[in-house]
Amino acid sequence: MIANPDRKISVSEISYSQEVYRKLIHLSSIWMSFAIFFLPRNISIPLFFFCMIGNIVFEYGYCKKWPFFFAAYNLFFGKMMRFENENKKFKLSGSPFVFAAAFICSLLFQKDIGATAFAIMIIGDTAAALIGRKFGKIKFSNGKSLEGLLSFIISSVAVLLICSFLFDFLYLKIIYGVVGVFIAGIFELYSKALKIDDNFSIPLIIGIALSMY
Numbered sequence: 208m209i210a211n212p213d214r215k216i217s218v219s220e221i222s223y224s225q226e227v228y229r230k231l232i233h234l235s236s237i238w239m240s241f242a243i244f245f246l247p248r249n250i251s252i253p254l255f256f257f258c259m260i261g262n263i264v265f266e267y268g269y270c271k272k273w274p275f276f277f278a279a280y281n282l283f284f285g286k287m288m289r290f291e292n293e294n295k296k297f298k299l300s301g302s303p304f305v306f307a308a309a310f311i312c313s314l315l316f317q318k319d320i321g322a323t324a325f326a327i328m329i330i331g332d333t334a335a336a337l338i339g340r341k342f343g344k345i346k347f348s349n350g351k352s353l354e355g356l357l358s359f360i361i362s363s364v365a366v367l368l369i370c371s372f373l374f375d376f377l378y379l380k381i382i383y384g385v386v387g388v389f390i391a392g393i394f395e396l397y398s399k400a401l402k403i404d405d406n407f408s409i410p411l412i413i414g415i416a417l418s419m420y
Contacts, residue, residue, distance in 0.1 A: 226340060230333045233301075237329050239309040244322035251313040259306035263299065270297045304406040311407075316414045319374035324413035326370065327388065331363035332405060335395060349399060356396055363388040363413075380420045387416025 221229070242251055268276025308328060312321030339355020346352050367384045370376070376384070391405075391412040398405040 223340060227337065230336055233305075234329060234333050236305050237326060239305070240322045240326040240329070243309060243313050243325055244318045248313060252310065255306050255310035255313060259303050259310060262303045262306055266300060266303070267297055301404055301406045304404040308407045308410045312410055312414055316418055319370070319376075320414055320417045321410075323367065323370040323374065323384075323417060324410040327363045327366045327391075327413050328406060328409040330366045331359045331388075331391075332395065332409065334362035335359035347396065349397065351396055356392055359395055360388055360392050363391070367413075376417075377420065380417055383416045383420050384413065387413045390416070 239255070242254070246254070265276055265280070269280040309325055312325050315321070316324065335355040335358050338358035339352045343352025343354040345354065364385060367381065367388060371381050371384070391409040394401060394403060394408045394412060395405040398408065401408075
């Protein structure tokens with residue numbers, strides 16, 4: 208989950224320890240993979256939908272400085288934010304897109320595929336951010352690093368293989384999944400240029416890839 212509803216947080220604006228804290232919160236969203244797999248669809252689909260709507264309302268309340276929402280957001284996420292311009296227009300953080308991804312994974316895909324796609328997004332995105340920022344030396348034009356991209360691909364393939372063992376995916380499904388990981392990696396790398404939040408695009412791409420066989 209990302210805490211600033213006004214804009215995406217640039218990694219240059221927060222320390223690495225703050226980035227770790229931010230990604231630990233993101234990593235905690237892995238519970239949604241278990242919910243996608245274990246909960247009946249008539250529970251998981253409305254659950255994630257209302258969580259998404261609630262998250263949007265919460266962020267809007269913070270942006271407009273409604274007392275309860277502003278205080279609660281600062282309490283939990285204040286150390287990840289640097290609020291510079293009070294007149295900035297309301298803009299969603301990545302958090303509602305995480306709930307939207309869980310909603311789509313529950314709605315469109317088989318349970319095993321949806322759970323796998325969502326887990327890949329959580330683990331892969333976390334690895335890319337933390338390793339890329341700490342060890343990234345080879346930079347792309349948008350500031351992201353080759354090391355971060357490779358971390359995303361390697362960790363995502365690892366999650367895919369673990370889930371393939373757990374869910375007994377066929378060999379060709381794994382191949383499609385690996386192709387999906389590489390495509391998702393490109394979307395993650397150029398998410399700002401494409402104007403598609405990677406919290407949403409990654410599980411959608413992986414889910415589609417795994418559903419092709």
